[in-house]
Amino acid sequence: MEISNLTKERIHDYLRAGKRFDGRGLFDYRDIVIETGISKNAEGSARVKIGDTEVVAGVKLGVSEPYPDSPDEGALISGVEHLPLSSPHFESGPPSIHAIEMARIVDRGIRESGFIDFKKLCIKEGEKAWTVFLDIYSINDAGNLMDASALAAVAALKTAHFPEYDKDADKVIFGSLTDKKLPLTESMPITLTYYKVNNAFILDPISLEEESSDMRISIAMSRQGKKVIINACQKSGEVTVAKDELISILEKAMDKWKQIEPKVAKLIDKK
Amino acid sequence: MSYTKRLDGRKFDELREMKAIVGIVPNADGSALFAFGDTIAIAAVYGPKQLHPQHLQDPRRGILRCNYDMLSFSVPERKKPGPTRRSHEISKVTQWALSEIVNLEEFPNTVVDVHISILQANASTRCAGINAAALALAHAGIPMKEIVSSVSIGKIDDRIVVDVNKEEEEYEEGAGSTDIPMAFLARSKKIALFQLDGGIELEQLKDAIEAAEQACKKVYKIQQEALKDIR
Amino acid sequence: MSREVVIPGETIIAGEDYLPGDGVRREGNELVASRFGLAEISGRLVRIIPLSGVYIPRRGNIVIGRVIDITFNGWSIDINAPYLAFLPIIECPRFFNRYDLAENADIGDMIVAKVLNIKTRGVDLTLKGRGLGKLEKGMIIAVNSNKVPRVIGKEGSMINLIKEKSKCDIIVGQNGLIWLKGETIEDELFSEKAIKFVTERPFVEGLTEKTKEWLEEKKK
Structure with a gap:
C-alpha cells in the first residue's frame, strides 16, 4: 500500500521532534550485514543487508578491445536491476529510470574515486583489456536501495579474482579463478544518501520515509591519501535545496563517512 | 566404455544436497529459496491482486503469471541482463507445472x-525454480491442491542419473548427455513437467521416469520440512 | 482440540465422521489440506487457520483503508486486499457534505469502515456504525492480516492490555492495518513495539501473560 496522508504527517511530526518511525536518530544507520562470495560462478560477489533491505551484487570479467580513447585501460559496465521479486512496486521489463539512475551513481562513485586501477586491466595496449561487469539486484526493498547497492558493489569488487585467460586462444576460461585479485586501490568509495522529508534530512530511510521524501542527495566519497574526497554527487527529485542546507549536508556526510568507512572496511574484510 | 562412476562421486540415484528456506523476502506475500547443491533459486509470490489492464482479466478465475530469470553473474559466462527466449520458455513451463495445483x-x-531468480546456476535451475515457487505459493496462502516437486534426470552415456549437474550436462563421451527435467505432484502422482533434450530409447526413458518419481519424493520431503519449519 | 501445521495435499485425518471446513477437502475417507496453515480439529469439524497470505475480506469485517480515488458517487478505497473497495455516499452518515466529497475524505486519507458486501469485482464498504469514519492524526502500521486475531486476543484481552499500558488509542483493522494515536511520540512507538512483540510470536502459548510481563518491564 502506498503511504497515507496521515502517516506522512506523522512522519513529519516525528522528524520535527528529531525522532524516527522506528526509533532511530536522524542520521543513524540500521544494522549492516555484508556477506561475500555468495555466488560461485561470479568472479566476485556480495550480499548486503541494511535492516530488512537486501541487495546482491556480482562481478563478471570479460576480455574485449579497449575503447579508442583509452587504449591502455580496461572498462567498467555497471547495472542495477530492481527485481519485481523484491517489492510489490517493481514491474518486470526493462530497467526503470530509478534503477538506471542508481547504476549511474554507483558507477560514477567507483570510477571517479579511482577504486579500480583501469590501467592494470590492460592486457595488450589497443587490442585487449579486461572489462568489469558489475551487476546489482534488489532482493528486498525496505528503503535505501541506493546506499545498499553502492556498498554491495564495493564488496563484490573487493572479493573479485581474475579467471584464467588463455592468451594464445584469446579465451577466458570461466570457472577457474586465479589467485590474482582485481587491481583495486585504497580509495574505496562509500555512498551516503541524505533524504529530505518535509524540512528534515535523514539517512538510511525505511520505505515509508523514502516514499514521503521529495528530494535526496547522494554523495560518494573516498580516501585519497590522507584526505577524504567527494567523488560523485547527485541531487534527485523535483524539490530545490538551499545553499547553506546543501553545505551543511556535505559537512555532515563527511563526518559520517569517516565514522562508517572503517566499519564497512572491517565488515567486508572479515571473511 | 561406459559412465560407471559419477563425476562428483554421487550414487546414480543420489541428489545433491538440498536446501529449502521459506520466507526469505519479507516484502512478498510468500517466498522461498530452494537449492540443489550449487544451484540456488529464489521465488517470491505477490497476490492475488487486481490485474491491469482489464482486458487481461479472467472473470472465472485468477491468473497465475510466472517470470523466471537468471542473474547475470549466476553463470560462468556473464548472461546479459533481461529476458531471453530460453527464460520465456522456462517461465511458461513453470507456469504450466504450477497451474493445476493452484486453485x-x-x-x-x-x-x-510468481517471480523466480536464479542466484547461482549449476544445471537443473528450472527444477530448483519450480520447487521454490511451489513453496512460495503455499507460503502465500494460495489455495492449492498439493505441492509439486521437480528434479532433472539425465542419461549420461548409457546410465540414468538423478539431479544432473553442469559437468554431467556437458558430458560428451559415448552417447553424451540427455537431459530430462520432470515434476511430479506429491499426492496425485501426476506429471506436471516433462521435457527432454538428447536421445534415449523408450525402455530407458521409462526407467528415467521411474527414477524421477522416486527422486521427487525426496525433494518433497525437503519442501515439507521447510514449510513446517515456519515460526 | 488439536492444532498442527499442514501443507497443501497432506492428509489431516481419516474417518467418515469428520466434516471438512475452510481450506479442507474430502478425498475418499481422508480429509486433505487445500492450503498451508494450522489444521484445527474441533469436535467433528476440521479446518485450516491461515498463517500467511493476503487479506481476504469477509462481510462485517472492520477494515482500515486508504482513499485512492473520488468518483461522483463515492470513494475508491485500497484495503490491502485482492480487490479494491468502494464506499458509496449513501453509506455515509447524514452530516457528510454530498457536494464536496474531497472535503470529507481526500485522496491519501485513511478511513475505518465496515465491509458491507462482497461482489465479484470488488468490496462495498459502509461508514454507518459506531467508531467508523475518517481517521485524524495518529499513525498507521501494517501487520500480516492473519496475525490480527492474536493482536486482538480473546475478547479483546490483548489489545486492551496494550492500549492500557501504552496509553494509546488503537484501532485494529481485520486487514492488518492498525491505527495508533498517543499523547506522545514515545507512547506511539511503544505501542507499535508491543504489537510487533505479539506478531513475532504467533506460536507462543499464554501470550497475553508474556506480553504483560514484557510491557511492564519495558515501561520502567
Whole structure:
C-alpha cells in the first residue's frame, strides 16, 4: 500500500521532534550485514543487508578491445536491476529510470574515486583489456536501495579474482579463478544518501520515509591519501535545496563517512 | 566404455544436497529459496491482486503469471541482463507445472505473480525454480491442491542419473548427455513437467521416469520440512 | 482440540465422521489440506487457520483503508486486499457534505469502515456504525492480516492490555492495518513495539501473560 496522508504527517511530526518511525536518530544507520562470495560462478560477489533491505551484487570479467580513447585501460559496465521479486512496486521489463539512475551513481562513485586501477586491466595496449561487469539486484526493498547497492558493489569488487585467460586462444576460461585479485586501490568509495522529508534530512530511510521524501542527495566519497574526497554527487527529485542546507549536508556526510568507512572496511574484510 | 562412476562421486540415484528456506523476502506475500547443491533459486509470490489492464482479466478465475530469470553473474559466462527466449520458455513451463495445483477460482479478475531468480546456476535451475515457487505459493496462502516437486534426470552415456549437474550436462563421451527435467505432484502422482533434450530409447526413458518419481519424493520431503519449519 | 501445521495435499485425518471446513477437502475417507496453515480439529469439524497470505475480506469485517480515488458517487478505497473497495455516499452518515466529497475524505486519507458486501469485482464498504469514519492524526502500521486475531486476543484481552499500558488509542483493522494515536511520540512507538512483540510470536502459548510481563518491564 502506498503511504497515507496521515502517516506522512506523522512522519513529519516525528522528524520535527528529531525522532524516527522506528526509533532511530536522524542520521543513524540500521544494522549492516555484508556477506561475500555468495555466488560461485561470479568472479566476485556480495550480499548486503541494511535492516530488512537486501541487495546482491556480482562481478563478471570479460576480455574485449579497449575503447579508442583509452587504449591502455580496461572498462567498467555497471547495472542495477530492481527485481519485481523484491517489492510489490517493481514491474518486470526493462530497467526503470530509478534503477538506471542508481547504476549511474554507483558507477560514477567507483570510477571517479579511482577504486579500480583501469590501467592494470590492460592486457595488450589497443587490442585487449579486461572489462568489469558489475551487476546489482534488489532482493528486498525496505528503503535505501541506493546506499545498499553502492556498498554491495564495493564488496563484490573487493572479493573479485581474475579467471584464467588463455592468451594464445584469446579465451577466458570461466570457472577457474586465479589467485590474482582485481587491481583495486585504497580509495574505496562509500555512498551516503541524505533524504529530505518535509524540512528534515535523514539517512538510511525505511520505505515509508523514502516514499514521503521529495528530494535526496547522494554523495560518494573516498580516501585519497590522507584526505577524504567527494567523488560523485547527485541531487534527485523535483524539490530545490538551499545553499547553506546543501553545505551543511556535505559537512555532515563527511563526518559520517569517516565514522562508517572503517566499519564497512572491517565488515567486508572479515571473511 | 561406459559412465560407471559419477563425476562428483554421487550414487546414480543420489541428489545433491538440498536446501529449502521459506520466507526469505519479507516484502512478498510468500517466498522461498530452494537449492540443489550449487544451484540456488529464489521465488517470491505477490497476490492475488487486481490485474491491469482489464482486458487481461479472467472473470472465472485468477491468473497465475510466472517470470523466471537468471542473474547475470549466476553463470560462468556473464548472461546479459533481461529476458531471453530460453527464460520465456522456462517461465511458461513453470507456469504450466504450477497451474493445476493452484486453485484461483475464488479470485476472479486477479493475478498471482510468481517471480523466480536464479542466484547461482549449476544445471537443473528450472527444477530448483519450480520447487521454490511451489513453496512460495503455499507460503502465500494460495489455495492449492498439493505441492509439486521437480528434479532433472539425465542419461549420461548409457546410465540414468538423478539431479544432473553442469559437468554431467556437458558430458560428451559415448552417447553424451540427455537431459530430462520432470515434476511430479506429491499426492496425485501426476506429471506436471516433462521435457527432454538428447536421445534415449523408450525402455530407458521409462526407467528415467521411474527414477524421477522416486527422486521427487525426496525433494518433497525437503519442501515439507521447510514449510513446517515456519515460526 | 488439536492444532498442527499442514501443507497443501497432506492428509489431516481419516474417518467418515469428520466434516471438512475452510481450506479442507474430502478425498475418499481422508480429509486433505487445500492450503498451508494450522489444521484445527474441533469436535467433528476440521479446518485450516491461515498463517500467511493476503487479506481476504469477509462481510462485517472492520477494515482500515486508504482513499485512492473520488468518483461522483463515492470513494475508491485500497484495503490491502485482492480487490479494491468502494464506499458509496449513501453509506455515509447524514452530516457528510454530498457536494464536496474531497472535503470529507481526500485522496491519501485513511478511513475505518465496515465491509458491507462482497461482489465479484470488488468490496462495498459502509461508514454507518459506531467508531467508523475518517481517521485524524495518529499513525498507521501494517501487520500480516492473519496475525490480527492474536493482536486482538480473546475478547479483546490483548489489545486492551496494550492500549492500557501504552496509553494509546488503537484501532485494529481485520486487514492488518492498525491505527495508533498517543499523547506522545514515545507512547506511539511503544505501542507499535508491543504489537510487533505479539506478531513475532504467533506460536507462543499464554501470550497475553508474556506480553504483560514484557510491557511492564519495558515501561520502567
